[in-house]
Amino acid sequence: MTDKQIDFTQSVSADGAVKLNSFTAEKSYDILVLGGGPAGLAAAVSAHESGAAVLLIERERKLGGILKQCVHDGFGLLRFKERLTGPEYAQREIERFIATEIPYVLESFVVDISHNADGNYTVCTQSAAGMKSYSCKAIILACGCRERTSRQVFIHGQRPAGIFSAGTAQYFVNIQGTMPTKRCVILGSGDIGLIMARRLTLEGASVAGVYEIKDMPAGLSRNISQCLNDFGVPLHLSTTVTEVFGTERVEAVAVEKVDERMNPIPGTREVIECDALILSVGLLPEIELANVLKIPIDPATKGPLVDQSLMTQAAGVFACGNVLHVNDLADWVSVSGETAGHGAAAYCRTPRAFSQSAVRLEYSKGDFLYALPQYLDPAASEPLTLFFRSRADVKGKTITLSLGGEKAAFSKKYRRLIPSEMEAVPVKALSFGDRAQYSIEMR
Amino acid sequence: MEIICIVCPNGCRLEVSGEGENLQITGNLCPKGVDFAKAELTAPMRSLTTTVATVFPAFPRLPVKTRGEIPKGKMLELMTKIRTIVVDNPKKVGDIILPDVFGTEIVATAELAI
Numbered sequence: 001m002t003d004k005q006i007d008f009t010q011s012v013s014a015d016g017a018v019k020l021n022s023f024t025a026e027k028s029y030d031i032l033v034l035g036g037g038p039a040g041l042a043a044a045v046s047a048h049e050s051g052a053a054v055l056l057i058e059r060e061r062k063l064g065g066i067l068k069q070c071v072h073d074g075f076g077l078l079r080f081k082e083r084l085t086g087p088e089y090a091q092r093e094i095e096r097f098i099a100t101e102i103p104y105v106l107e108s109f110v111v112d113i114s115h116n117a118d119g120n121y122t123v124c125t126q127s128a129a130g131m132k133s134y135s136c137k138a139i140i141l142a143c144g145c146r147e148r149t150s151r152q153v154f155i156h157g158q159r160p161a162g163i164f165s166a167g168t169a170q171y172f173v174n175i176q177g178t179m180p181t182k183r184c185v186i187l188g189s190g191d192i193g194l195i196m197a198r199r200l201t202l203e204g205a206s207v208a209g210v211y212e213i214k215d216m217p218a219g220l221s222r223n224i225s226q227c228l229n230d231f232g233v234p235l236h237l238s239t240t241v242t243e244v245f246g247t248e249r250v251e252a253v254a255v256e257k258v259d260e261r262m263n264p265i266p267g268t269r270e271v272i273e274c275d276a277l278i279l280s281v282g283l284l285p286e287i288e289l290a291n292v293l294k295i296p297i298d299p300a301t302k303g304p305l306v307d308q309s310l311m312t313q314a315a316g317v318f319a320c321g322n323v324l325h326v327n328d329l330a331d332w333v334s335v336s337g338e339t340a341g342h343g344a345a346a347y348c349r350t351p352r353a354f355s356q357s358a359v360r361l362e363y364s365k366g367d368f369l370y371a372l373p374q375y376l377d378p379a380a381s382e383p384l385t386l387f388f389r390s391r392a393d394v395k396g397k398t399i400t401l402s403l404g405g406e407k408a409a410f411s412k413k414y415r416r417l418i419p420s421e422m423e424a425v426p427v428k429a430l431s432f433g434d435r436a437q438y439s440i441e442m443r
Numbered sequence: 444m445e446i447i448c449i450v451c452p453n454g455c456r457l458e459v460s461g462e463g464e465n466l467q468i469t470g471n472l473c474p475k476g477v478d479f480a481k482a483e484l485t486a487p488m489r490s491l492t493t494t495v496a497t498v499f500p501a502f503p504r505l506p507v508k509t510r511g512e513i514p515k516g517k518m519l520e521l522m523t524k525i526r527t528i529v530v531d532n533p534k535k536v537g538d539i540i541l542p543d544v545f546g547t548e549i550v551a552t553a554e555l556a557i
């Protein structure tokens with residue numbers, strides 16, 4: 001480890017004054033874990049247990065990530081065989097992490113990463129105390145996901161106050177304890193929107209309805225049942241919001257039915273009075289830091305392309321949790337954190353580049369929304385856990401995974417596969433045979 | 444009749460037919476689905492998760508839940524009771540926030556450390 005040293009750089013502020021910025025160069029570590037949600041916590045613990053010197057960096061005041069605001073239950077059935085709420089799940093992971101005495105810093109925002117000539121990385125953080133930089137051999141990206149916003153949804157009309165994402169509404173209600181609406185319309189049937197329909201109803205607001213442009217809900221069926229049906233909140237499929245009224249604050253929205261091509265059907269327009277439009281139109285992996293390093297992204301998952309140890313195409317940079325793809329269960333997020341943690345520790349012992357001989361996963365885009373890890377690298381030691389989502393709602397299909405031209409490494413008939421429910425396939429023994437092949441099929 | 448089992452994220456679609464002695468439940472991946480469907484037909488129960496107010500500006504809401512389940516129809520009634528609570532001292536996960544509600548109790552689901 002290098003000693004602490006202080007570097008100075010100059011910057012010129014708007015009024016022309018020259019300012020000295022101090023960059024405190026901290027100790028160097030084997031691995032920096034960026035993000036303290038369930039993915040980062042699990043990654044840090046498993047990297048530490050594999051013998052690496054780890055530092056975890058989190059921008060918020062507390063560890064736990066987005067789970068802090070997910071006060072509903074349904075977490076942990078796979079990992080803890082118990083039905084836990086988000087904060088309880090986070091608490092268990094935090095306690096495990098704290099017990100290892102892995103160092104961590106809070107309220108530190110990672111703003112930049114650079115790859116040095118010696119193969120190491122330098123990570124710069126910003127906090128109230130100023131800028132700091134850390135050097136490390138490997139990085140684990142565990143920054144979670146972000147919500148699609150109104151900018152990614154096309155609606156006519158002005159942009160008055162009162163249009164916000166379901167996650168923002170969740171933050172207002174569950175963390176701040178303020179009610180962002182008295183009567184709202186929810187656009188999109190993603191899980192967070194469904195959960196907020198129940199949450200807002202319980203807190204005394206009225207939810208006029210959930211409107212989904214597709215002919216199929218985006219969220220889990222159990223959430224349709226327990227969050228909408230239990231409270232008599234109607235779900236309107238093949239219907240979308242086409243106009244927002246109000247100048248300062250939302251006063252009403254117009255909804256219209258759409259045809260198969262998602263074009264509004266004339267004569268179906270209805271105006272609904274409300275003071276808020278809540279968007280639950282999906283989540284996207286947070287890949288800002290991956291972009292800084294120009295890491296190749298999979299257009300299907302919207303996260304980095306990785307091998308089975310979850311290493312991206314930048315040697316030594318790993319990704320896990322919702323950075324990789326949007327998971328529907330925190331339990332799988334923790335599993336991917338462990339994989340990345342082991343993988344990164346192995347990398348620190350034996351650095352390797354993303355192998356030229358890594359085999360690309362083949363699948364039919366007509367059958368699958370996505371599948372990952374996208375590469376199988378004979379040089380990566382981790383066992384394979386394959387994740388996939390079906391493109392359509394299908395029944396009685398058999399999924400077959402083939403490796404190295406040998407007989408099926410995995411084959412299972414599924415009663416039903418739907419896009420909103422992710423499937424995971426753990427494959428223990430990896431053998432390539434002499435033919436490099438890695439593919440999944442749906443029949 | 445179709446009932447979605449909400450006991451776990453699998454969300455099995457339970458097909459219910461017949462009545463009384465001849466009640467038939469299919470589509471469940473595990474035995475819990477059968478118990479769930481029976482309860483749904485007679486006395487549906489739910490767990491309730493919410494937050495309560497605190498006096499601490501840095502931590503204005505404490506997440507809580509019912510330890511067990513309560514009758515489905517009592518959720519809004521319980522919410523009005525929960526809304527009157529203000530927590531004014533540190534709590535650990537599992538600490539009782541409100542005892543004796545519909546045969547169970549309200550407990551903290553996060554740590555409130557000052």
Ligand SMILES: Cc1cc2nc3c(=O)[nH]c(=O)nc-3n(C[C@H](O)[C@H](O)[C@H](O)COP(=O)(O)OP(=O)(O)OC[C@H]3O[C@@H](n4cnc5c(N)ncnc54)[C@H](O)[C@@H]3O)c2cc1C
Pocket residue numbers: 034035036037038039040057058059060064065066067070075108109110111142143144145146147166167168170192195283286320321322323327328329330331333
């Ligand atoms: C609003 C919302 C609600 C959700 N609700 C559910 C749910 O009910 N059930 C469920 O299973 N899943 C839910 N999800 C998905 C959820 O994100 C995952 O289950 C899981 O919590 C993801 O874990 P993670 O560690 O990948 O990300 P997160 O929990 O999001 O953790 C990422 C962490 O990285 C930190 N971070 C990000 N960028 C930086 C940076 N530049 N510098 C430093 N730190 C940084 C963040 O502050 C955060 O703490 C929800 C997601 C969102 C956005």
Ligand code: SF4
Pocket residue numbers: 448449450451452453454455471472473474475476477479
């Ligand atoms: S029947 Fe069993 S597996 Fe299916 S949702 Fe209910 S608890 Fe889960």
